[in-house]
Amino acid sequence: xxxxxxxxxxxxxxxxxxxxxxxxxxxxxxxxxxxxxxxxxxxxxxxxxxxxxxxxxxxxxxxxxxxxxxxxxxxxxxxxxxxxxxxxxxxxxx
Numbered sequence: 282x283x284x285x286x287x288x289x290x291x292x293x294x295x296x297x298x299x300x301x302x303x304x305x306x307x308x309x310x311x312x313x314x315x316x317x318x319x320x321x322x323x324x325x326x327x328x329x330x331x332x333x334x335x336x337x338x339x340x341x342x343x344x345x346x347x348x349x350x351x352x353x354x355x356x357x358x359x360x361x362x363x364x365x366x367x368x369x370x371x372x373x374x375x
Contacts, residue, residue: 282353284365287372290340300339302326303370304352315342315373323348330359338362345369 285293293299294317303310303318310320321329323343333339339361343349346369356363 282350282357282365283363284350284353284367285340287366287368290366291373294340300334300337301366302333302339302341302352304341304343304348305370309344313370315370318342323352326352326355330356330361333361335361338364340364340366342366343369345371 294301298317301315301318303314303320304323304326305320306322307320310318314320321332339356341349341353341356341363343352346365346367349365349369353363353365
């Protein structure tokens with residue numbers, strides 16, 4: 282599984298719009314999320330794969346980085362280019 286530090290992700294995110302998927306439940310997403318993130322909870326992810334471009338690189342984030350690891354592994358297994366963002370939304374404020 283591919284992972285990236287939040288600091289490195291921020292550098293990419295600031296330069297180019299990227300596909301960022303926040304896999305937290307909707308209530309947590311509504312409280313606070315990284316600008317540009319799309320909310321697809323981990324529980325819904327497998328049923329919503331058709332919404333994701335198979336040719337884009339997707340960055341996956343959650344609160345701390347645990348659920349995003351699971352989501353990244355799932356997406357990779359399904360043939361998507363997925364990268365786990367380490368530290369989750371808690372690390373966004375660095």
